[in-house]
Structures are given as structure tokens and as C-alpha cells.
Amino acid sequence: MSKEMIVCKGISKSFPGANGSTLEVLKDISLSINENEFVVVLGPGQCGKTTLINLIAGLEMPTSGNVTVAGNPITKPNPDIGVVYQKTALFPWLSVQSNVGFGPMMKGMKKDERKKIVQHYIDLVGLTGFEKSYPIKLSGGMRQRVGIARAYCNNPSVLLMDEPFGHLDAQTRYLMQEEVVRIWEADKKTILFVTNNVEEAVYLADRIIVLSNCPTHIVTEFDVTLPRPRDYVSRDFLSLRKTVNDSLERTR
Amino acid sequence: MSSRSISIAGSRTEVVLYAVAALAGFFIVWQLLVMYTAVGMVMPSPIEVVEAMVASCADPIGSKTLPMHILFSLRRVLIGYLLAVLIGIPVGILMGCFQVGEAIIKPVFEIFRPIPGLAWIPLAILWFGIGEESKYFIICVSAAVSIILNTYEGAKSVDPTLVGAARMLGANDFQVFVFVTIPSSVPHIFAGLQVGLSSSWMAVIAAEMIRSSEGTGWIITTGMDSGNTVQILIGMVSIGFIGLILASLLRGLEKKLCTWRIQGR
Numbered sequence A: 001m002s003k004e005m006i007v008c009k010g011i012s013k014s015f016p017g018a019n020g021s022t023l024e025v026l027k028d029i030s031l032s033i034n035e036n037e038f039v040v041v042l043g044p045g046q047c048g049k050t051t052l053i054n055l056i057a058g059l060e061m062p063t064s065g066n067v068t069v070a071g072n073p074i075t076k077p078n079p080d081i082g083v084v085y086q087k088t089a090l091f092p093w094l095s096v097q098s099n100v101g102f103g104p105m106m107k108g109m110k111k112d113e114r115k116k117i118v119q120h121y122i123d124l125v126g127l128t129g130f131e132k133s134y135p136i137k138l139s140g141g142m143r144q145r146v147g148i149a150r151a152y153c154n155n156p157s158v159l160l161m162d163e164p165f166g167h168l169d170a171q172t173r174y175l176m177q178e179e180v181v182r183i184w185e186a187d188k189k190t191i192l193f194v195t196n197n198v199e200e201a202v203y204l205a206d207r208i209i210v211l212s213n214c215p216t217h218i219v220t221e222f223d224v225t226l227p228r229p230r231d232y233v234s235r236d237f238l239s240l241r242k243t244v245n246d247s248l249e250r251t252r
Numbered sequence B: 001m002s003s004r005s006i007s008i009a010g011s012r013t014e015v016v017l018y019a020v021a022a023l024a025g026f027f028i029v030w031q032l033l034v035m036y037t038a039v040g041m042v043m044p045s046p047i048e049v050v051e052a053m054v055a056s057c058a059d060p061i062g063s064k065t066l067p068m069h070i071l072f073s074l075r076r077v078l079i080g081y082l083l084a085v086l087i088g089i090p091v092g093i094l095m096g097c098f099q100v101g102e103a104i105i106k107p108v109f110e111i112f113r114p115i116p117g118l119a120w121i122p123l124a125i126l127w128f129g130i131g132e133e134s135k136y137f138i139i140c141v142s143a144a145v146s147i148i149l150n151t152y153e154g155a156k157s158v159d160p161t162l163v164g165a166a167r168m169l170g171a172n173d174f175q176v177f178v179f180v181t182i183p184s185s186v187p188h189i190f191a192g193l194q195v196g197l198s199s200s201w202m203a204v205i206a207a208e209m210i211r212s213s214e215g216t217g218w219i220i221t222t223g224m225d226s227g228n229t230v231q232i233l234i235g236m237v238s239i240g241f242i243g244l245i246l247a248s249l250l251r252g253l254e255k256k257l258c259t260w261r262i263q264g265r
Helices: A049-057 A096-100 A102-106 A111-124 A140-153 A170-186 A198-204 A235-247 B012-036 B046-055 B066-097 B099-112 B117-128 B132-156 B160-168 B173-210 B216-225 B229-257
Strands: A004-016 A022-034 A038-042 A064-069 A081-084 A158-162 A190-195 A207-211 A218-223
Touching: A004 A049, A004 A190, A022 A049, A022 A064, A022 A190, A022 A218, A038 A198, A049 A064, A049 A081, A049 A158, A049 A190, A081 A140, A081 B160, A096 A102, A096 A111, A096 A140, A102 A111, A102 A140, A102 B173, A111 A140, A140 A170, A170 A198, A190 A198, A198 A235, A207 A235, A218 A235, B012 B046, B046 B229, B066 B099, B066 B132, B066 B173, B066 B216, B066 B229, B117 B132, B117 B173, B132 B173, B160 B173, B173 B216, B173 B229, B216 B229
Parallel strands: A038 A190, A038 A207, A081 A158, A158 A190
Antiparallel strands: A004 A022, A004 A064, A207 A218
């Protein structure tokens, strides 16, 4: 039995809504993710996927239930958890290398040492030669690479990815899906990846957790045993894609 | 020419060429109007103004030569403006970053904000007399408002996602302040510095009209008193050029500090 890295026990989250009502976003979510497992959380458009990420990251507190990461209860933002954002959230005033080295710099790591690991991750995500560029000069796919390198460089034990490829065009998206698997295989981490794209989920995941719409709860789970690298148009891929797709709630 | 640039003024040299051409055009039209129309009865020609400016570098207007007048005004502006920067940026940041600071300072600031710098002239004279101090005060008050306001907006408009990202990477409150809040406010601060700079130029003219025996504002006022249009224009042209130079210096500094905002290859 491998180690459980992310454990959510019965977490719910409500926000105060208009005229004193409460809006329940997450309802009784329990999940556990093992070390180095690649789990994709798949849910329809407007459900509380980002809220789930924020709760695990410690950026928000659940209304009830609790979250532990690597055995530690989460009560505040914790650098042991890396986050990759949909809108990249890169610091626009920092170059690629300073963005990637931000976490180590906050920890007070010495410059020489920092430079070495920063370069390692820039090379790993395929951005060699762009060390001194500012984010504004990079394409959407390259910015996501910086975001991934920045999260990796802080050496977290788990990575949360919040629809990181949602804003990319279709071709770049396929490329980045391949890249994220390649990077993960080169440097194993526990990954929780959120998406609303069934094909992306089937391509990436060891396990897919399907969420319902608001209030969000877990509908079902799929283990994905297809060998990597996966073929988007193989028969097994397409049939699993159909099964997963059928499990998704239809909402207008 | 590359097909990419649709605008006619494409490259940097072209922009400079157009600027020079536009200025030359302006002076030629002015010259022609003075030479051939009734404008000549109320306005000196640009050539006369330039000649008078050159002459006044050696022959004093009043008690001082033109460069000395300019230096006096410049000193007043820079001292008043620097005071405004030293006060304005910290106050704006206090208001933008700390809720307590905002709750305390903002109501007071909102009362002072609509009062133009020039409305402070009587109080400035009562408090500081008619010497240099009252001029610094008026210039400082005039410039501080927009510096405070823009710094405040900048500090307030920090993207919460970036703050969250910094926290997730292990930044504490102080590090978030230094590495996220401040750099993301810099463009707003510069906008405030630019507006503040032009406000302080306006204020120096008014301040020198109170009571002074030198400065570009004094040149204009005494020119008016003696009906000397050339002298008025000397003052105005000097103010225009010095203002332009100061604003460009500031823009250069901004460009250097904000390379990250410049799009392109």
C-alpha cells in the first residue's frame, strides 16, 4: 500500500449568497490520492473545482471536514503544495528565471545553488534560451511551461493543477498534455489535475474522479490502466472516453 | 518597410522625424501668421522670441539672466516635488495595503483632495511667510494629491491570484509586500509621478506670482505688468521646454524600471 499524500475527509464549502442565503459549492467530498499518483478531477463547467483546489492549497478553509497533505493538516498556504493556475499567475515583472526561482528565493536559498536548480527546471520544461525573457513576450503554452517549472522548482510533494490548459488553443493543448506527462515521468510528483475536458482526463490520468454540478459531490471514479504514451484515437482510449463522458451530468 | 506595421509612423527614427516636422511646422505657421496677418499686431514672431531668449542669457531680465530664472524655478519645483514624492508614495501605500491605514487616512484625504493646491496660497503665506518655504509648500501640496491617489490605486489593485501564488511559493506577509505589492504598483506610481510633475510646474508659476523677484512665473507676471509680450512668451516657452525635458526624463526612468510591460519581440 503506497503512502496517501492528499486526503480530504468529508469537506463541504458554502459561501454567503444574496439576501442571507448560503450557496453550497462543495458537498461532502472525500478523496485520497496516493504518492506519485496522477489524479484528474473531471467536472462540468461551473462547479466548484477551483474551490476544491483552494481548499487543498489552504487558500480557503472548508466549512466542514478537513484536508491533510503528506499527513499534515492544512490550515494555511503551504509551500509543500505547488499550484499551477489556469491564467498562469506568473509575476509579469520577473523574468522566466526569476519566476521559476521565486519559491527558492523566498526560502532564502543561496544564489549559486538557486541558479543551478532553476536552470534544471527551465531545461526540463523545454524553455532553454528564454531564461531572461519576460512573460509578456511568451506564448500561452510557454507561459504554462514557466508556471509548471515554477511549481516544480519549489520542490513540493504535491502539485495542484487548475485547468492549466483551459486557455490554450487545441494544438498547443495536445502538446502540453504530452509535455506534462513527460515532465511528471521525469520527476514524479503527486498530481491533482482539474479539467472539464474528458479527452484530456483520459489521456493524463491514473485515476479519474468525476464530479457533479453544484453543489459539487463525487459521482464516480475510473481507474485508467491504458499504457503510456497514450494514443488519442486507439480503440481502448475512445471507448473509455465514451464511458467517462456518459457518466458526466448534462446541464444546460 | 515591413507589411506588419500599418501605422505610418512605424520605426523610432520615423517618430522622431515626424515630431521634428510637426514642431517646425508649428513655428513656420506662427511665423507666417505674424508676418502676413493681424496676429503680428498682438504677437511677436517666434524668431523674435528666440532672439530675445538668446539675448536674455547674457542680458538679465530684471535682476537675473534667463538660465538663472529657470534654475530658480527648477529648484523650487524639484524641492517641492521631491517632498511630495517622499510623502505621497508612503501615504498611498499605507492606504492601499493596510485596511487600518485606509480607514484612518482615506476620509481625511478625501476632504483635502478637492482643494486645489493654489487654494493653499493664503495659508501658506500665513504659515511660512512669503519666502521660499511657502512656495515649496504649495508645490508639494499640488503634486502630492495625484501621487497619493495613484499609489493608492496601484497598491489596491494588486491581483489577488498573484498574492495567492506568492503565498503558495512560501512568501510571508513582508515578502508579498516587497516582491508582489510594490512591483505591481510601480506603473501606477509612475502615472502619479507624471501628473504630479505637471501639477508642480503649474504650482510654481502661481507660487512665483505671489511674491518673488525671479523665476519663470515672475518673468510672465512682470511681462504682463509691463505689457511686454516677448517677455511673457519667453517665460511660456521656457516652461514648455523644461516641462518636456523633465517629463521625458521621468518616462525614461519608467521605461527602464518597467521593461517587463513592453510588448514585442
